[in-house]
Amino acid sequence: MAxxxxxxxxxxxxxxESTPVWMMRQAGRYMPEYRAIREKHGxxxxxxxxxLAVEVTLQPVDLIGVDAAILFSDILVSFPGMGLDLExxxxxxxxxxxxxxxxxxxxxxxxxxxxxxxxxVMDAIKILRGELEHKVPLIGFAGAPFTLASYAIxxxxxxxxxHCKALMWGEPVAWDMLMNKFADTVIAYLSxxxxxxxxxxxxxxxxxxxxxxxxxERSVLPYTKRxxxxxxxxxNANVEGGVPVIHFANGATSMIDLVQxxxxxxxxxxxxxxxxxxxxxxxxxxxxxxxxDPVALFxxxxxxxxxxxxxxxxxxxxxxxxxxxxxxxxxxxxxxxARTLIRLVHEHSARIxxxx
Amino acid sequence: MAxxxxxxxxxxxxxxESTPVWMMRQAGRYMPEYRAIREKHGxxxxxxxxxLAVEVTLQPVDLIGVDAAILFSDILVSFPGMGLDLExxxxxxxxxxxxxxxxxxxxxxxxxxxxxxxxxVMDAIKILRGELEHKVPLIGFAGAPFTLASYAIxxxxxxxxxHCKALMWGEPVAWDMLMNKFADTVIAYLSxxxxxxxxxxxxxxxxxxxxxxxxxERSVLPYTKRxxxxxxxxxNANVEGGVPVIHFANGATSMIDLVQxxxxxxxxxxxxxxxxxxxxxxxxxxxxxxxxDPVALFxxxxxxxxxxxxxxxxxxxxxxxxxxxxxxxxxxxxxxxARTLIRLVHEHSARIxxxx
Numbered sequence: 193m194a195x196x197x198x199x200x201x202x203x204x205x206x207x208x209e210s211t212p213v214w215m216m217r218q219a220g221r222y223m224p225e226y227r228a229i230r231e232k233h234g235x236x237x238x239x240x241x242x243x244l245a246v247e248v249t250l251q252p253v254d255l256i257g258v259d260a261a262i263l264f265s266d267i268l269v270s271f272p273g274m275g276l277d278l279e280x281x282x283x284x285x286x287x288x289x290x291x292x293x294x295x296x297x298x299x300x301x302x303x304x305x306x307x308x309x310x311x312x313v314m315d316a317i318k319i320l321r322g323e324l325e326h327k328v329p330l331i332g333f334a335g336a337p338f339t340l341a342s343y344a345i346x347x348x349x350x351x352x353x354x355h356c357k358a359l360m361w362g363e364p365v366a367w368d369m370l371m372n373k374f375a376d377t378v379i380a381y382l383s384x385x386x387x388x389x390x391x392x393x394x395x396x397x398x399x400x401x402x403x404x405x406x407x408x409e410r411s412v413l414p415y416t417k418r419x420x421x422x423x424x425x426x427x428n429a430n431v432e433g434g435v436p437v438i439h440f441a442n443g444a445t446s447m448i449d450l451v452q453x454x455x456x457x458x459x460x461x462x463x464x465x466x467x468x469x470x471x472x473x474x475x476x477x478x479x480x481x482x483x484x485d486p487v488a489l490f491x492x493x494x495x496x497x498x499x500x501x502x503x504x505x506x507x508x509x510x511x512x513x514x515x516x517x518x519x520x521x522x523x524x525x526x527x528x529x530a531r532t533l534i535r536l537v538h539e540h541s542a543r544i545x546x547x548x
Numbered sequence: 549m550a551x552x553x554x555x556x557x558x559x560x561x562x563x564x565e566s567t568p569v570w571m572m573r574q575a576g577r578y579m580p581e582y583r584a585i586r587e588k589h590g591x592x593x594x595x596x597x598x599x600l601a602v603e604v605t606l607q608p609v610d611l612i613g614v615d616a617a618i619l620f621s622d623i624l625v626s627f628p629g630m631g632l633d634l635e636x637x638x639x640x641x642x643x644x645x646x647x648x649x650x651x652x653x654x655x656x657x658x659x660x661x662x663x664x665x666x667x668x669v670m671d672a673i674k675i676l677r678g679e680l681e682h683k684v685p686l687i688g689f690a691g692a693p694f695t696l697a698s699y700a701i702x703x704x705x706x707x708x709x710x711h712c713k714a715l716m717w718g719e720p721v722a723w724d725m726l727m728n729k730f731a732d733t734v735i736a737y738l739s740x741x742x743x744x745x746x747x748x749x750x751x752x753x754x755x756x757x758x759x760x761x762x763x764x765e766r767s768v769l770p771y772t773k774r775x776x777x778x779x780x781x782x783x784n785a786n787v788e789g790g791v792p793v794i795h796f797a798n799g800a801t802s803m804i805d806l807v808q809x810x811x812x813x814x815x816x817x818x819x820x821x822x823x824x825x826x827x828x829x830x831x832x833x834x835x836x837x838x839x840x841d842p843v844a845l846f847x848x849x850x851x852x853x854x855x856x857x858x859x860x861x862x863x864x865x866x867x868x869x870x871x872x873x874x875x876x877x878x879x880x881x882x883x884x885x886a887r888t889l890i891r892l893v894h895e896h897s898a899r900i901x902x903x904x
Contacts, residue, residue: 224834352878354846404841404874405822406858446801446821466761467800485760490710491717502762519761522708 197258200329201403203392203436203458205479205512211504211541212259213534214331216440217520218252219264225251235280239265242316249320253327256527257534260329260392261320263385267335267396268343270377273309275302276344284348293355295366299421302345303376304382313381315390318415322387332390334382336397336441336479337374337415344374353402360411370414378419383426386435393427394438395419401443409450416454418442424455438481440515442519448473463518467506474539479512484533490523493532498535509545549682555616556685557824559748559792559814560836561868567860567897569890570687572796573876574608575620579883583605591636595621598672605676609683612883613890615746616685617676619741621669623691623752624699626733629665632700640704647703649711651722653805659732662740669737669897670744677745688746690738692753692797693730695770700730708818710760716767727771734775739782740793749774749783750794752814757799757818765806772797772810780812798875804829818873823862835868840889842873845881849888856892865901 199212221227226248230238240246249264268286271278277289292298307314316341320330335343345356360367382393395416403412420437427435436518440460441451452474461470461482470480488499500515507513515537521530555568577583582604586594594600605620624642627634633645648654651692657884676686691699699705701712738749751772759768776793783791796816799805808815808830817826817838826836844855854870863869871893877886 209655245814294847348715352843354843354878354880358842358846361844361851404819405825406855407841442801443820446804446825448802463760464799469761469802484762485713487708487710487713488717490714495717498741498762522710524710 195326196276196328199514200391200436202479202512203438203513204433205457208510209513209542209545210538211545213515213537214258214260214262215252215354215517215521215533216262217257217309217531218256218258219248220521221523222521222525222530223251223255227298227379233282235266236269236278239269240317241366242312245312245316246319246323248314250323253324256530258328260331261327262326262331262333263313263317263320263390264393265316265333267333267339267398269310269313270304270306270334270381271338271344273302273304274344274373274377275300275395286287286343286348288344288347291355292345292359292370297375298366298370299440301370301373303373303380306381310381310384315385317385317388318391329391330389330391331394331438332382332385332398333394334385336395336400336439337371337378337399337419338403338412339396339398340374340378342399343353344370351402353399357403357407360407364411367411371411375415375419379422379426382423383420385433386423386427390435392436392438393423394440394460395423397439397441397444399443400441403444405447405450408444409448413450413454420455438514443468449541452478456464458512458514460516461518469501471507475482476510479514479515481514483516483518486519488517489529489533491522496529496533497536498538500533501540504537504541504544509547511539513543549577551682552615552684553872556747556792558835558868559794560789561813563867565898565901566894567863567869567871567901569871569893570614570616570618571608571612571616571873571877571886571889574612574614574618574886575604576877577879578877578881579607579611581611587711588872591622592625592634596623596668598668598675601672602670602675605672608682612886614684616687617680617683618687618750618882619669619673619676619746621672623754625666625669626660626662626690626696626737627700629658629660630729630733631656642699642704644700644703647711648697648700648703648715648726650661651719654726654729657729659729660737662737666737666740668681668738668891673741673744673746685747686745687748687750687794688738688741689750690734690741692751692795693727693734693754693775694756694759694768695754696730696734696754697726697747698755707758708765710754713759713763713854716763718886726750727767731771731775735778735817737776738779742787743785744780746791748792748794749779750796751812753797753800755799756797759785759800761803761806764803764880766900769806769810771849776811778894794870796837801826808834814870816872817874819852823859827863828870832866834864835870837870837872839872839874842875842878842881842895843891845877845885851893852885853896856889857896860893860897860900865903869897871897
């Protein structure tokens, strides 16, 4: 089997004969093969056991046919090494038992050595590169400083961000220290992933869509930009051709002008922005990742096909499109429909890009 | 005490000497006076008992100092009259025990007479107009067809919309029938509110931010537009000077070009869009309502003041600004901070609008 480099070429904004496609959360509960493993192991246990992380990372490559693997892990795995007491409570998502609520808490936070804190991630990446040698590229990832800070401060997933924003507005010096500690942690962590073999990295700013543009520009963007700049520099210095960086700021399409100022190679776009408008608003020096509604996998095939074609045609034939869902795949999605999506993207993009 | 018509003049896009302000969910749990009543009565019981609805509607007018009252009620009160078995389960939000899942379910749905189904709302409005005679104007409201349909189909609040969108894409004829039934229900309901004395009405499309622009344009916008057009016509035909309509499509700022095609007088904007950009993107024939981050009420006064001034200056001195939060006030907000917000909006807008 020949290595499928379609994803890597698109991520580097080189011409491709068709459009690569992967799905956020593609290694997940919608697959019976994943659930079979998850039933026997805790979520963090799976993240921390390279053999298990490797196995579920490979599942969508082998069974669904995506053009890239993304490491199975979680954006919060660095937390224990920083001194944050993380637990995945059953059915409740992540809980941090000692959330950051004061300047003293910020001062106590550590920037961990990525190998000491999360060596199992680098071990999994090394195994995966061997397993994927004749298959597809491997994407590494981390959370962006704001999303990590919001979890650390709120102590759990939220849609409110009262503590987080109160610190941002009320204690700007502590906020700067906090965001720099998260930025330093992410830079070291993604650099280690690159050294271990990640061929592309994605920075997930999952919750930044709850921040107003003025606050994004002042209190979030500078730290994300530093992460992307330094990780890009690390890739350029250590990997021939560099390591592309994808920046996905979820829910932030109405400030996409600011989001792209963070840099990187590919701007991830959720499904709230029409692809035609994304092409208009995003500087052509960037590629674009996205952006079909994840719920499209619950549509009849003909409606799904129409949505796929609409997005592909809106992007057009220039290089740099990575097809993806606008957010993670839902856990009740049908794997067969996911396979249909992959097929539709490949067939129609080949047709469109050949000018047929 | 003289009647404060600041809000009504701004809603009609007439010149005002300062900017009116009210807050979504201003009659709510952040006020101890509200909690005292809520402890003794169920939520739907409060909606259905005019004396209780009147009392909590008046609280923020008398105790916080907002420039408009909004009827205390819920967007789902019409559901039982439509044949939908609605319950507010303790701490869980609304539940519909017989959600719409088939074409047959859609066919069974009734368009109720608003007086038979929700006469208590019109009774409350009539009492309120008397109580507010020397105070402020009264806003009525309803949910937009999509938001109502999504609750009716999903059977509860959700962030997934799998059943809802599956019906939208898979059964377009049933979807059209469903959306028309909700549109007809809302038109009759808001027309009755106007006849009872509502001086302005707001259409809440609370969940439309989860819909992609192409789906909004095809499957949502035509029905919202029909509601707004017909309610506007009813106001023009029955009330001297007409009844302004505010359209608030929450989370939909990246398709604000489509949202404003629904018409009305005032476009509500959440806090994800910078006000300077809102002014640029929204046709000047509309006024704008918004759009401070609701969490700004957790900021120190000086930070809150800076945000208020930023929004007021970005809007400028033309007519048609109604200051509001970008979404409902959080239940843990401090009423004193809400009073500070009102004061800051009044003081700074008077300064800015006087050219001082």
